Amino acid sequence: MTSIRPRPATLTDIARKVGVSTATVSYVLNDAPAGRRIPEATRTRVRSVADELGYVPHASARSLRKGTTDLLLHVQADIVQGPLAADFVHGLTQSVRGLGYTLVQYGAERHRGVKAARSWAGMRPAAVIAPRDRLTEAGTDVLRKAGIHVFAVGVAPEESAGTGVSTLNMDHRGLGHTAGRHLVERGYQDIAALVPRTQLLARMGNERLTGLKEVAEDQGAAVRPAEMDWTPDSAADVVAGWLEDGLPDAVFGYNDEFSGLLLGALLDAGVRVPERVALVGADDTMVCRMLRPELTTVRMECQGHDEVARSIVGAVQEDTQVHLSPWSPVLVRRQT
Amino acid sequence: MTSIRPRPATLTDIARKVGVSTATVSYVLNDAPAGRRIPEATRTRVRSVADELGYVPHASARSLRKGTTDLLLHVQADIVQGPLAADFVHGLTQSVRGLGYTLVQYGAERHRGVKAARSWAGMRPAAVIAPRDRLTEAGTDVLRKAGIHVFAVGVAPEESAGTGVSTLNMDHRGLGHTAGRHLVERGYQDIAALVPRTQLLARMGNERLTGLKEVAEDQGAAVRPAEMDWTPDSAADVVAGWLEDGLPDAVFGYNDEFSGLLLGALLDAGVRVPERVALVGADDTMVCRMLRPELTTVRMECQGHDEVARSIVGAVQEDTQVHLSPWSPVLVRRQT
DNA sequence: TTGTATGCGTTATCAC
DNA sequence: GTGATAACGCATACAA
Numbered sequence: 001m002t003s004i005r006p007r008p009a010t011l012t013d014i015a016r017k018v019g020v021s022t023a024t025v026s027y028v029l030n031d032a033p034a035g036r037r038i039p040e041a042t043r044t045r046v047r048s049v050a051d052e053l054g055y056v057p058h059a060s061a062r063s064l065r066k067g068t069t070d071l072l073l074h075v076q077a078d079i080v081q082g083p084l085a086a087d088f089v090h091g092l093t094q095s096v097r098g099l100g101y102t103l104v105q106y107g108a109e110r111h112r113g114v115k116a117a118r119s120w121a122g123m124r125p126a127a128v129i130a131p132r133d134r135l136t137e138a139g140t141d142v143l144r145k146a147g148i149h150v151f152a153v154g155v156a157p158e159e160s161a162g163t164g165v166s167t168l169n170m171d172h173r174g175l176g177h178t179a180g181r182h183l184v185e186r187g188y189q190d191i192a193a194l195v196p197r198t199q200l201l202a203r204m205g206n207e208r209l210t211g212l213k214e215v216a217e218d219q220g221a222a223v224r225p226a227e228m229d230w231t232p233d234s235a236a237d238v239v240a241g242w243l244e245d246g247l248p249d250a251v252f253g254y255n256d257e258f259s260g261l262l263l264g265a266l267l268d269a270g271v272r273v274p275e276r277v278a279l280v281g282a283d284d285t286m287v288c289r290m291l292r293p294e295l296t297t298v299r300m301e302c303q304g305h306d307e308v309a310r311s312i313v314g315a316v317q318e319d320t321q322v323h324l325s326p327w328s329p330v331l332v333r334r335q336t
Numbered sequence: 337m338t339s340i341r342p343r344p345a346t347l348t349d350i351a352r353k354v355g356v357s358t359a360t361v362s363y364v365l366n367d368a369p370a371g372r373r374i375p376e377a378t379r380t381r382v383r384s385v386a387d388e389l390g391y392v393p394h395a396s397a398r399s400l401r402k403g404t405t406d407l408l409l410h411v412q413a414d415i416v417q418g419p420l421a422a423d424f425v426h427g428l429t430q431s432v433r434g435l436g437y438t439l440v441q442y443g444a445e446r447h448r449g450v451k452a453a454r455s456w457a458g459m460r461p462a463a464v465i466a467p468r469d470r471l472t473e474a475g476t477d478v479l480r481k482a483g484i485h486v487f488a489v490g491v492a493p494e495e496s497a498g499t500g501v502s503t504l505n506m507d508h509r510g511l512g513h514t515a516g517r518h519l520v521e522r523g524y525q526d527i528a529a530l531v532p533r534t535q536l537l538a539r540m541g542n543e544r545l546t547g548l549k550e551v552a553e554d555q556g557a558a559v560r561p562a563e564m565d566w567t568p569d570s571a572a573d574v575v576a577g578w579l580e581d582g583l584p585d586a587v588f589g590y591n592d593e594f595s596g597l598l599l600g601a602l603l604d605a606g607v608r609v610p611e612r613v614a615l616v617g618a619d620d621t622m623v624c625r626m627l628r629p630e631l632t633t634v635r636m637e638c639q640g641h642d643e644v645a646r647s648i649v650g651a652v653q654e655d656t657q658v659h660l661s662p663w664s665p666v667l668v669r670r671q672t
Numbered sequence: 673t674t675g676t677a678t679g680c681g682t683t684a685t686c687a688c
Numbered sequence: 689g690t691g692a693t694a695a696c697g698c699a700t701a702c703a704a
Contacts, residue, residue: 006480006481006482006483007483008457008460008481008482008483009481010696010697010698011697011698011699012697012698020674020675021674021675021676022675022697022698022699023674023675023676023699023700024673024674024675026698026699026700027674027699027700030699032699032700034699034700034701037673037674038673038674039673042673042674054477054478054481054482056454056457056458056478057458057697057698058400058458058460058696058697058698059396059458059459059460060395060396060397060399060400060405060459060460060696060697060698061396061400061680061696061697061699062697062698062699063396063680063698064394064396064397064400064679064680064681064682064696064697064698065679065680065697065698065699065700066680066698066699067680069396076426078426080419080422080423081417081422083416086416086417087416089443090412090414090443090444090445093442093443093444093445094444094445094447097444097447102442102455103442104440104441104442105440105441105442105443106429106438106439106440106441107425107426107429107441108426108429108430108433109426109429109430111430111433118392119438121344121392122392122394122395123395123396123438124344124394124395124396141390142390142392144342145342145344145345145390146342146344146390146392147342147343147344230622232625257622257626260622260623260626260627261622261626263626264625264626264627264628264630267628268628286566286593286596286597287596287623289568289597289600290593290596290597290599290600290623290626290627291596291626291627292600292603292604292628294600346680346681346682347681347682347683348681356690356691357690357691357692358681358682358683358692359683359690359691359692359693360689360690360691362682362683362684363683363690366683372689372690373689373690374689374690375689393681393682394680394681394682396680396681396682397680397681397682397683397696398681398682398683399682399696400680400681400682400695400696400697400698401681401682401683401695401696402682402683402696403696
């Protein structure tokens, strides 16, 4: 049962029906300064016909003519987005829409480097916002050569110096500081830090670890990293290792989910939390409220999306580099 | 510090540089669709220049000329995507890319109805894949009139009869069946089912409840629904209510996250799980492995993404309605 | 006050 | 075999 596919209405269709030229229609629909003096009668007539025909301007045609797109292309990371990232993207979508831009997301795993850059560039977005592991130097070059602004996510400003690439970054070291400050203040001396083993997460884990170390060692507390995979078995292994080498006083669990897995393993081993081992997660997801004891965590609070949107759009329009880091760490005390 | 924005290379640029016509260049780069004979020498020359200039075909220009886009627009739901949905979208993105399509996601909250439909239609995607609550009848009309295929997510085939709208649906009732079968088999007679109070989730919750009821009441077991919000307080309220009215033998917790919250509240109230109250979640997220006791759950397994992609693309190309429901429920027994 | 004409980058149909 | 050239839908400078 194949239905005929309707042909979308065009400016010409409207013009014909109203009995004016396409220029007039275009002027009316865009409230163009050039055609300021079009009688109200014509205007309403044009508008009503446009409505009746269900006219929707053809974004491709428009962008071809204008030479620019209103598209911001966000390339998703391979890892599943947590609520933090999801909220950020949704809020940003809303905010940039108010500024005349359309934020669109593209998520294909293992799609990176020059080949990926080419396919992104084909859409001629005003900007590409992509995680660091999707961007190679050559790939970035393709985008820059196509006049597309590039935002590298998870890259520190220093790293992108001289590349013409803007950055959008979370201060993982600062998060580590906050977690560390809390733990040393409570008197813990032997602190362990979980670090994910997988590539992308490992980088963030190490930055959080660094922040934790800076604070802890400054206060004479020792910090030992522990690599862990995103599995219950790996959590059990970590705990088993500690039972041999000696349990730490406290653990910074990288994020809530790794912490949750670890908590399970600790309880299985009969370790009392937080009496014997304290535990701090990160991200303040609902997971903290499900676990018993409830998880103490470090939340990353984002400044207003509108402000972030303005910074991004500004950088895109002027094609100037900016370095954004709109999140600040806040400790949320609970039971652990 | 404003840098000059480079102008992307075009076919004409290549043609000029090589010394042939744009037609020749186009044929070479598209691998001569018509039976064109172009000497190998020219071909390699064209290709190398294209490469050197970093040429990327302009998707807008192409779609304007061809009259169709390779775009599939996925409109995200307001709720945060769980790993199940995220995996599905990522896999689908990959698969449709193999079929020459580009799946792109658009997530703006509270953007619905005709206004939203217009902005989606402006991109002239081959299809729009949107959750039911984003699609009004008028909005769907706008899309259909623009020749855009519409997939309604979370809509049963019966509901879309005669509307020309395809559906992509999860069999929540079947999920309820699986959970129910497990519980009655284990001999529970007084079963409670959590149902989220918020609009979008409430619908799914009720479908799951219906499935559970069908199985349970058939076996002489009673089912009582309990409304709950996505907060720890609400979970505590539910438990408090049960303590007054009598605890159920078993609970189907809607999904893992609601179940996790409820588990916390049950433990707080001194209720032993699973000895006094059994608990079944859904989605098989990592949350199940964090909680103690570990959560029994119903996983929704998706058939191959490639097959789903083929169905979608087929429906789009022929503009015929299809009704997809690619997930099947599987019970995962754990401690609860 | 409104219409005509042009060009954006591509592809496809024609002549040569 | 290859090169002009028209057309896709839209915006705008310019002509009327």
